[in-house]
Amino acid sequence: MDIREIKAIDSHLHFEHFPKYDNEMQVSDQETIWKVARAANVDKLFISVLEAVENTEVVESENDYLWNLSQELDYLYQWVVIDPRNENTFLQAKRMLGNGKCVGIKLHPKGHNYTLAEFGDKIFSFASDFGAIVQIHPEDSATWILPYADKYPDVTFIVAHMCSWLGRAYADAIEQAKHGNVWTDTSGMASFYNQGIEYVVNRVGADKILYGSDGYAAGFQRGRIEYAQISDEDKAKILRYNAEKLFAKTLGK
Ligand SMILES: [Zn+2]
Structure with a gap:
C-alpha cells in the first residue's frame, strides 16, 4: 500500500466566508482551502465556517449558507453549529441532521463563551435524540468529556x-469511555509533537482517530501522519477509513 495514494478525508476544518485578506500569508477563503486540500490529495472536507464558531451573531446565517453550498460542491460536507442560547440553531440542526450533507454538530464553547457545565445536558440530550456525531473544541483536558x-x-x-x-488525556478519554463513544482528530499543532500520534495509537489503537487540519496547511498535517512511527494500516485508517466508517450514512448518499 502506498499511503500517498490514499485520498484523505479532512474531518475538521474551517474557511472564512468573509475573508479580510489583512495578512496575505493566512488566506483561508473557501477556494484557497480547497486548493491546499487538493494538493494534499484530500477529496472531502467537513467544514464549519470560521465566523460561525467565533461570533454568535452569525451562527444561523452561516449554517444556512453552508447547507446551500454543500448542495453545490461535491467535496464539501457540513457541521451544523449550535449555540445553546439560540433556539433557532437547534431548529436548524433538527432540519439538517441526517439530511443532505450534514455530518453532525459542531460545538465551540470557548469561541461562543459558554461552558458544558451550564449547557452540556441541554445540548447532548438533543444530540442523543438524533444519534448525532458531535465535534467539540475542548474546554479542558480531554477526560472532561467523560461524564457526558x-x-x-x-x-x-x-x-x-x-x-x-x-x-495523554486523549488516550485516557478514549480508553475510559464506558460506551466507546469518544473519538479524536489530529487537527491543531499539538499532534506535531514528536511522539504525540504514536503515544495515542500505542495506548488505544488508531480506530478512533480522524484526520483533520483545522484549515492549516493540510499537507503539513498529512505528512505528520504519513511519517508517523505507526503501521501503514493505522495511517490509512486515520487518513480515510475511520471517517468512511463513522460517517457511512452521510457519505453513502
Ligand atoms: Zn476547529
Missing part, C-alpha cells in the same frame, strides 16, 4: 485537537 459521554451513549463525541492540553 457516559451519560449519553447514543452520541459520538469527537474531542478535537489531539494531544492538546494534557496530551
Whole structure:
C-alpha cells in the first residue's frame, strides 16, 4: 500500500466566508482551502465556517449558507453549529441532521463563551435524540468529556485537537469511555509533537482517530501522519477509513 495514494478525508476544518485578506500569508477563503486540500490529495472536507464558531451573531446565517453550498460542491460536507442560547440553531440542526450533507454538530464553547457545565445536558440530550456525531473544541483536558459521554451513549463525541492540553488525556478519554463513544482528530499543532500520534495509537489503537487540519496547511498535517512511527494500516485508517466508517450514512448518499 502506498499511503500517498490514499485520498484523505479532512474531518475538521474551517474557511472564512468573509475573508479580510489583512495578512496575505493566512488566506483561508473557501477556494484557497480547497486548493491546499487538493494538493494534499484530500477529496472531502467537513467544514464549519470560521465566523460561525467565533461570533454568535452569525451562527444561523452561516449554517444556512453552508447547507446551500454543500448542495453545490461535491467535496464539501457540513457541521451544523449550535449555540445553546439560540433556539433557532437547534431548529436548524433538527432540519439538517441526517439530511443532505450534514455530518453532525459542531460545538465551540470557548469561541461562543459558554461552558458544558451550564449547557452540556441541554445540548447532548438533543444530540442523543438524533444519534448525532458531535465535534467539540475542548474546554479542558480531554477526560472532561467523560461524564457526558457516559451519560449519553447514543452520541459520538469527537474531542478535537489531539494531544492538546494534557496530551495523554486523549488516550485516557478514549480508553475510559464506558460506551466507546469518544473519538479524536489530529487537527491543531499539538499532534506535531514528536511522539504525540504514536503515544495515542500505542495506548488505544488508531480506530478512533480522524484526520483533520483545522484549515492549516493540510499537507503539513498529512505528512505528520504519513511519517508517523505507526503501521501503514493505522495511517490509512486515520487518513480515510475511520471517517468512511463513522460517517457511512452521510457519505453513502
Ligand atoms: Zn476547529
